[in-house]
Amino acid sequence: MSFVGEANGLVGLLGKTWNLLHDRLDPVRAQAKRLIEAFEAYGVARQQIPRLLPADLKLPNAAFSTPDKLKDKLTSELLDWAAEHLAIRRSWLDLVDSHPHLVHDHYKSPAHYREWFSGRLKQAPNVPRWLSIWKPVGQEIPNGQGPLCLVYEETSQCLDGAELTRYWLLSDHWSIHHAPCLENLLAVMAIARSLGISVLGSNLPLSELQQLEAGSKLLPDVAKHRRGAWHPEDLIDPLLGNDPEWRQALWCGALSYLAKDGMDISALEAGASTEEGRASS
Template structure:
């Protein structure tokens, strides 16, 4: 490495160290910076944030231009609003929790996802709901699978200027493919979501990003931008002709065990089924 390269690296480390020290010494500035960066992660530029604010919280555009200009204007009401608008953990915005996303983990009680999803549909009837099942890119779907298994609920609504805004909830915590109850709980959650007309999409995501998401070091929209190949979690419930396996049958039997009255689950919503089939055709 050249002298210039070494000097640049040292300066970069010093800069990071100073930023960490400054945030610790000035938590109000850290709150302001986290607020701005979170909106930007969700595709909302800092000069656009004021367009979303309710009248009682209105601020001039310049307030969001830098953390230093915003820090004196951050109020509990502003943080409460941002937390609700983006479905972000309020304590994380305060810097006292390591996890930015709200978790709704019903491990070993996947039937309870039904109540939660119904409540989301009541609260936000005009959004497009999707249950995302994220696995590590390259990891197979079968008895040899390993790595993290992440259930993510996404709501897509209208954003600014014809764009879309997605909000995310984590519906799992520390689930893994090589732990069979996690897999059967995932399949049970997929069955519940489909019975309510929620579209289910499986996606490959680079392993480091999934690990960072679990640790609270990466926001879901940043992970979603890097998603890769699609796969079909619903194949673990109703496999394509000629593709069934003993492993799949065992997984579904276990999943049914987590769902009392699973025989009475209503069939998938027609629109969701048509979209799922269209996705399948695009990827085959």
């Protein structure tokens, strides 16, 4: 490495060290920085943020140009609004929580998922929505290795024709080789389908899913690394002539969880048919 290269590397390292120290010494500035960077991760440029603010929180564009300019105008009300608007944890914006995302993990209690999905349908009745199942690239159910992430997504109109997607995590350190996790996956998918919520599958690099579970990367940044689709609904409705015993065992386990919570699969399937009929009419 040349002297110039070494010098530039040292300057960069010193700059990063100073920024970390600055954030630690000035937590309000760090909050402002985190808020700006969160909106940018969700596709909203910092100069666009004022256009989204409710009337009682209006601030000039210049306030969001740098963390130093925003920090003196930062209020609890602004942080509350930002957390609600992006569906992220308020405590993460306060720098007291290491995980940015809202997690609604009802492992082995599928009825709670039905309640949660129903709540979202009431709160946002007219937006595109789907349940995404993320697994590592090259890893297959049930013998693969790595995380299994259930991600609920809602997309709404944002600025200038662009869309804003909000994300919720519906799993917490599930694994694609752990049978109870897979049984719960099938139960959640059955519930989602009964409510007219589409189920999609995506493959992502293992490192991205690990960072997501660790809370070190925001969901929209992870979503950019999707590499190809797979079809999780085949686990409920297998292709003709392709129904291995392991799938049947997982489906029996899912039915047991549903029955334990007082849910009848025939009623769920009838509900799914009704929703499909409404959609096509």
